[in-house]
Amino acid sequence: MKIYWTLKSITELKDLSFRERGRRWRSAYKSAFRHWQTWGGIALCGAFGGAGAYFGGIASTAIFSGLGGFIYGQIVTHVILKYYRHRLQGEAN
Template identity: 75%
Template sequence: MKIYWTLKSIPELAGLTLWERGTRWRSAYKSAFRHWQTWAGLAICGAFGYVGSYFFGIAGIVVLAGLGGFVYGQIVTHVVLKHYRHRLRGETG
């Protein structure tokens, strides 16, 4: 599985300006919440934060919630690439 660190690392967005990348990503990102995988990723992020707070206190929240946020970002990117790749390319429909 490829890890996407920034929007520029997504092939469909790589050659665009910063403004155009952001516009196309936001369009597709909003639609990602129609899929259960996105909501599951958000729940995973919250669960990581909870586990961090329960077992490790404030430092655990920071570290594990950050890790959960990373996992959530990868899940959302996967959903967007699977279902809304056409929006990233700028195609309508």
């Protein structure tokens, strides 16, 4: 599985300008919330943050929340590439 660090890491977006990348990403991102995987990613992110708060202090909460946010980002990217790749490529919505 490929890890996407930035929008430039996504093949369909890498040659576009900063503004165009953002515009296409936002168009697809809004639609990602129609899928259970995205909501599962949000729950997982919250669970990581909660686990960090339960098992440690403020530093642990920040680290676990950051890890949960990273995992959520990968899940959303996977959902968008699976269902909304055509929006990233600039075809009709």
